Amino acid sequence: MASPLFAYHIDPETLWERSDDPAALTAWLDRAAAQPVPGNPxxxxxHHTMIGVAARILRRLDLAERHLSTALRLAEEHGPAASEVLARSRLAHVFQWQGRFAEAMAEFDRCLVDGSRTPELGTHFHFIFQHAGQCYYDAGEWAAARHCFATALRLRGGGAEPGDPQLWxxxxxxxxxxxxxxxxxxNRLLTAIYQAAAAGGGAAVTAEHGLxxxxxxxxxxxxxxxSGPVLLPVAHAVHPRTPDLEAVLDELAAQGWLCRQGRAVLAAPRCVAMLREVVEVVDRTxxxxxxxPELALSLVELVVGGAVGTSDGAAFDAWVGARSARTAPxxxxxxxCALRYHRVDTHTAAAGAEGLSAAQAAELSGEDPVKQRIDTRADRMAARPYRLLAKEQRSALVDALAALPG
Structure with a gap:
């Protein structure tokens, strides 16, 4: 599709194409769809392929499916073999965008088998792996997606420059x-810290203060x-699954732990005293x-710095702004904690995109397609700060955290 009408850019998070000129492409599509079908197969x-691809890029997926199904039938009946593999992969791409992942993956698997037996595909074969990888990516099958993308890069040969869609x-x-x-x-490290801190004096502190x-x-x-007043939206972001949070905060205010200041809460003196002691215990632990922890700390702070403004929620940025410089541990x-709240923010935002609260999303079964969409979207959003790192830095971060005792 070398025509400028089909020019597109790729969303770096979803990997979906977006037309550079949707108005012009729409006008062309409407004209082309109204034309009589040529007699030559x-x-x-x-003709059907170009209409189908344009319709898919414009998210007119029913129209795309009809035309690309016809293109596949013509390729099956009249060949050549390479055209059949490419036509099948284009139709599978539509199934993918429709959320029909099982059908799409079955078609891509067939394309990979048939493509390996079709030398006429030549340099086009790597595109089959690329599109199969995008299907796995949409479905949240991350390891399979990375394997397909790596294979596509290897088959294409040559180095990939920054900004290359396949490297993206x-x-x-x-x-x-x-x-x-x-x-x-x-989860491993914070659980270990909190359990050790509770056993090392934290539980005694809260009991002494009468929490x-x-x-x-x-x-x-x-x-x-x-660090000061906490806005209620931030408190809700930190505790997205706590029912009746504001009622709980009101009760704590009535007991002298908090003060309400409009749409914010402020720690009362007794709360400040307790929290300072708790923080000291956590720091000692x-x-x-x-x-x-210098290596782990340097990499975590690199990620935290790059993550500011990427969480689509209120908890992460507020936590980062409230941190105070103390010892390295x-x-x-x-x-x-900041990175954990980044994940909390993204999951809350992903649930909201489906019209659900975080608490409602937590009640969904693991097989529910809505939960699968939420988890996939949250995974993509949570990955934003890590895309800013080099591959070696990502590996070093995971290794450094895994090396910390828990």
Whole structure:
């Protein structure tokens, strides 16, 4: 599709094409769809192919499916073999965009088998792997997607320059896998820190101060509350699954732990005193578990710095702005918390895109296609800061976190 009408750019997060001139492409599509079909099978196949591809790029997927199905039928009946493989892959691409992943993957698998037996494809064969990778990427099958993208780059041969769409696709997928690996390490490390801190004096501190039932959410807000007033949207972002959060905050205010200031809450003196002691216990615990975390800290702070403004939520940026400079182990704890809230923000935003709250999304079964869409979207959003890193930095970050004792 060398015509300027078909020029497009690729969204670096979804990997979907977007027309550079949708108005002109729409006008062409409407004219072409109204024209009589050529009598020559090869010309007719090209006619249906161009209409189908244009319709797909413009998200007119039913129209795209009709024309690309016809193009595939003509290729099957009249050949050549290479045209059949390419026609099948174009139709599979429509199934993918329609969310019919099982059908799309079955067609792409067939294309990969048939394509390996069709030397006439020549340099076009790597596109089959590229499009199969995009299907796996849309479906949230990240490891399979990265394998397909890597194979496409290898088959194409030559070096890929920054900005190359095929390299983009590999980098985007590797960033998703990095984000998921980092998230697993965050859960491991923060669980270890909090459990050790509770056993090392944290539980005694909260008991001594008389922390009430439901007051545990103050501990999650500790860095924010110690830096000043916390806006209610930020509190909701930190605790997106807490039912009746504002009622809980009102009760804590009535008990003298918080002060309400319009649409914000402020730590009362007794709350400040308790949280400062809790932070001291956490800092001591981090220094004991991670006495020399410089490599992990430098990489975490690199990611945190690049992640500002990328979470589509209120918790992450607020936490980053509230951090105070202390020891290296304590700064690492704050950085790990920040990255966890980046993930919380993205998951809340992904649920919101489906019209659900984070609490509602948490109730969905793992097989629910809505949950799968939420998880896939959240994974892509969580990968944003990692796309800014070089491949070697992503690997080093995961390795450095995995090396920390938990």
């Amino acid at each position: 090869a010309v007719a196949r090209q 696709a590999w980098e985007a997928t590797d960033s998703v896998l990095t984000a998921r690996a980092v998230h697993r390490q965050l 009430p039932d439901g007051g545990e959410l103050l501990l999650e807000l500790r860095t924010l509350l110690l 981090a220094a004991r578990l991670w006495p020399e 304590a700064r690492l704890v704050d950085g790990l």
